[in-house]
Amino acid sequence: MGVAVVxxxxxxxxxxxxxxDYLRTRIEEAGHRVAGYKLIRDEPDQVEAAxxxxxxxxxxxxxxxxxxxxxxxxxTYDVLNRSLEKPLPxxxxxxxMLSYDQxxxxxxxxxxxxxxxxxxxxxxxxxxxxxxxxAWEQLIAPEIAHLGWELTR
Numbered sequence: 001m002g003v004a005v006v007x008x009x010x011x012x013x014x015x016x017x018x019x020x021d022y023l024r025t026r027i028e029e030a031g032h033r034v035a036g037y038k039l040i041r042d043e044p045d046q047v048e049a050a051x052x053x054x055x056x057x058x059x060x061x062x063x064x065x066x067x068x069x070x071x072x073x074x075x076t077y078d079v080l081n082r083s084l085e086k087p088l089p090x091x092x093x094x095x096x097m098l099s100y101d102q103x104x105x106x107x108x109x110x111x112x113x114x115x116x117x118x119x120x121x122x123x124x125x126x127x128x129x130x131x132x133x134x135a136w137e138q139l140i141a142p143e144i145a146h147l148g149w150e151l152t153r
Contacts, residue, residue: 002032026141060147083117
């Protein structure tokens with residue numbers, strides 16, 4: 001399955017993008033193909049462009065990390081939320097439930113989300129390495145094949 005990774009950060013560089021490295025490694029270890037990688041700033045036009053670029057042929061899943069909080073600079077959720085054709089609210093609900101065990105009530109500040117856009121599953125996680133690892137290990141990896149299968153049936 002083709003999986004694209006988009007890191008949304010105003011401070012990370014390709015050399016310091018631990019989330020991008022982690023996800024790309026895990027995707028390949030799971031037997032899937034990294035079909036794209038982008039590191040962008042949390043600017044609406046850049047998020048929109050990354051979404052368009054990563055929902056093409058050969059990509060079944062796009063994982064965005066970063067930009068899901070409530071600060072003025074966190075705008076990834078807003079762009080993705082406007083675009084999703086079929087929201088998957090369970091992803092965000094489960095992510096916050098699991099995250100509560102790690103960060104307590106601060107989990108409510110996350111706007112992690114997922115849905116379908118142009119026959120591609122779009123997943124958006126917070127940008128902390130612990131959040132990316134939690135999302136991958138407990139939600140994405142166990143369901144990645146099922147998500148891809150659902151797109152084609």
